Amino acid sequence: MRPETVRQPWDAPPGLPPTHYLDNRIYTDNALFRAEQEKIFRATWKFACHESELRNAGDYRVVEIGAVSVIVLRDADRRIRAFFNACPHRGARIVRDTAGTLVDQRLQCFYHHWSFSTQGECLYIPRPEAYAGSSVCAERIGLRTVRAESVHGLVFLNLGDQAGPLAQFLGSTLENLREPLAELELLHYHRVEIRANWKLFVETNCEGYHELLHLLNRTTGLSQPAYRKRQWHLHPHGHHTFEPAQIAYGRLALGERSSATLPGMAPNGHVVVDLFPDVMVNVRATVVRIDSLTPLAPGLTLLECRGLGRADDLAEIRELRQRHHNQVWGPFGRNLPEDIWAIETQWANMSAGASRFSIIAREEDRQATDDAPLRSFYGEWRRLVCASSHDIDAPYRAADYAGRDAQGAQRIP
Amino acid sequence: MMYEHDRLSRLIHLSGRLLDQESFEDYTALFAEAGEYRLVTKAPEVAQQMTWILLNRQELGALLASAPKHVWNTGQRSHLISVEEVAVEGDAAYSTAGFCVFHTDGGGATQVYAVGRYEDRWRREAEDWKLLKRVARLQTRALTPPSAIPL
Numbered sequence: 043m044r045p046e047t048v049r050q051p052w053d054a055p056p057g058l059p060p061t062h063y064l065d066n067r068i069y070t071d072n073a074l075f076r077a078e079q080e081k082i083f084r085a086t087w088k089f090a091c092h093e094s095e096l097r098n099a100g101d102y103r104v105v106e107i108g109a110v111s112v113i114v115l116r117d118a119d120r121r122i123r124a125f126f127n128a129c130p131h132r133g134a135r136i137v138r139d140t141a142g143t144l145v146d147q148r149l150q151c152f153y154h155h156w157s158f159s160t161q162g163e164c165l166y167i168p169r170p171e172a173y174a175g176s177s178v179c180a181e182r183i184g185l186r187t188v189r190a191e192s193v194h195g196l197v198f199l200n201l202g203d204q205a206g207p208l209a210q211f212l213g214s215t216l217e218n219l220r221e222p223l224a225e226l227e228l229l230h231y232h233r234v235e236i237r238a239n240w241k242l243f244v245e246t247n248c249e250g251y252h253e254l255l256h257l258l259n260r261t262t263g264l265s266q267p268a269y270r271k272r273q274w275h276l277h278p279h280g281h282h283t284f285e286p287a288q289i290a291y292g293r294l295a296l297g298e299r300s301s302a303t304l305p306g307m308a309p310n311g312h313v314v315v316d317l318f319p320d321v322m323v324n325v326r327a328t329v330v331r332i333d334s335l336t337p338l339a340p341g342l343t344l345l346e347c348r349g350l351g352r353a354d355d356l357a358e359i360r361e362l363r364q365r366h367h368n369q370v371w372g373p374f375g376r377n378l379p380e381d382i383w384a385i386e387t388q389w390a391n392m393s394a395g396a397s398r399f400s401i402i403a404r405e406e407d408r409q410a411t412d413d414a415p416l417r418s419f420y421g422e423w424r425r426l427v428c429a430s431s432h433d434i435d436a437p438y439r440a441a442d443y444a445g446r447d448a449q450g451a452q453r454i455p
Numbered sequence: 456m457m458y459e460h461d462r463l464s465r466l467i468h469l470s471g472r473l474l475d476q477e478s479f480e481d482y483t484a485l486f487a488e489a490g491e492y493r494l495v496t497k498a499p500e501v502a503q504q505m506t507w508i509l510l511n512r513q514e515l516g517a518l519l520a521s522a523p524k525h526v527w528n529t530g531q532r533s534h535l536i537s538v539e540e541v542a543v544e545g546d547a548a549y550s551t552a553g554f555c556v557f558h559t560d561g562g563g564a565t566q567v568y569a570v571g572r573y574e575d576r577w578r579r580e581a582e583d584w585k586l587l588k589r590v591a592r593l594q595t596r597a598l599t600p601p602s603a604i605p606l
Contacts, residue, residue: 095501141501230507232505232596233500234598255526257521294521361509364506365510365514368509372507374601374603374605376518379525379528379600379601379603380527382528383600386600
């Protein structure tokens with residue numbers, strides 16, 4: 043017989059340090075959702091697309107950041123620029139599709155035909171004489187510029203004017219991926235709306251414990267003692283890297299990834315980088331996956347998944363990379379459907395009030411199934427949103443969490 | 456010749472029924488040893504054609520055999536297939552068919568899951584016609600919920 047223990051009430055805080063559990067209302071609260079849009083997505087660097095999506099001058103993509111529609115394009119001088127997708131005249135969307143190539147290197151608003159250069163300058167206002175004597179003239183009007191920078195082919199935007207440069211934000215986080223990310227182009231894209239809060243998907247990308255969910259991961263990864271010792275490294279600003287490991291694809295009859303490996307990658311090698319707030323870059327020897335998120339509502343998230351291979355691939359190698367990509371990833375990959383189903387069930391329970399707290403208390407010396415990356419993510423989340431993650435009704439005081447963010451893990455300076 | 460057209464039409468319908476019934480071994484057996492399944496769609500967001508599934512028969516069989524060990528929210532699927540064209544030339548054949556897949560969840564709610572077309576190449580083998588190549592050309596891109604089971 044089990045010794046008698048007193049079970050704590052299901053809705054009571056779990057008796058852990060405040061860094062080690064979460065008030066599940068952080069996923070469902072409308073005010074917090076608005077604060078995240080303002081203080082995270084509109085204030086920090088946000089991944090937008092890969093440079094290969096803007097191959098030629100005039101190529102553009104439209105992305106949404108913090109509910110703001112943004113045009114990112116390659117200008118006539120081949121520089122990547124970004125602008126609010128809003129005409130300064132009356133606010134109409136200038137570009138109404140998601141991607142394309144500009145005609146004559148100019149953006150034209152469909153509403154009153156004001157047009158702009160790829161540098162954002164107003165080129166033409168129809169029948170301008172009616173503005174004579176006013177301050178309205180093409181020379182004084184332009185599109186609202188958005189800061190755009192790229193690193194290793196990844197294009198980032200920042201809606202705010204206060205943040206430091208991208209290099210400062212990323213620090214050394216992407217250093218391990220310098221070689222694998224060189225000279226890539228898109229070979230896969232899909233988007234899916236998930237009925238769950240965006241942070242729940244982020245969590246699937248930065249905690250290894252849930253690999254138990256995936257037949258693929260528990261068979262080809264966690265089943266190896268060496269894999270379980272694989273370490274997480276925590277970087278400033280809430281970024282993480284999961285150190286390289288070998289994946290035993292053969293254990294699931296998925297073949298070997300010993301040819302066409304990307305530069306800097308070992309055969310069957312695997313590297314993961316999580317960039318705060320929403321990006322995961324995942325390299326499985328021959329192919330790269332980049333996930334990014336657009337929160338649409340507390341319980342609705344747009345997930346975009348990109349797969350990348352070498353730009354100089356021959357057709358046969360490209361097909362091999364697609365095959366490898368699709369084994370794990372994509373809407374018909376083995377893993378994504380499992381992650382989505384898991385977090386949608388979490389969301390359903392949390393939004394119904396049937397689950398009050400989440401436990402993120404695993405401490406394993408930063409090894410594969412340690413929750414340190416989650417605690418690091420929420421450390422940055424608290425810092426930016428200025429809210430308490432263990433009790434959203436409690437006033438946020440950084441001191442309550444001091445010294446505990448990195449508990450069980452060592453931060454990289 | 457009419458017999459061959461009917462036989463191929465029945466096999467196309469059968470392919471959907473076998474997936475719906477999760478008779479995966481029988482489904483895989485519809486493919487020739489050198490058979491291939493490919494699912495493609497257009498991604499207007501990046502102005503490219505995407506290949507979302509690319510499996511030879513062996514890989515298809517292995518994926519489907521592992522399905523019970525996975526946690527996919529496949530629900531109950533129902534294929535509705537309309538054969539459009541069957542062209543037979545000796546021991547080779549080509550066919551096209553429109554398909555619609557309905558998804559019924561645990562609560563009994565049914566929704567349209569995916570719409571597309573099959574473009575099939577067949578080869579007559581000793582016992583029957585076998586699929587040399589199936590291209591499922593998807594119109595639907597938002598698949599909710601996603602599942603690794605082919606359509």
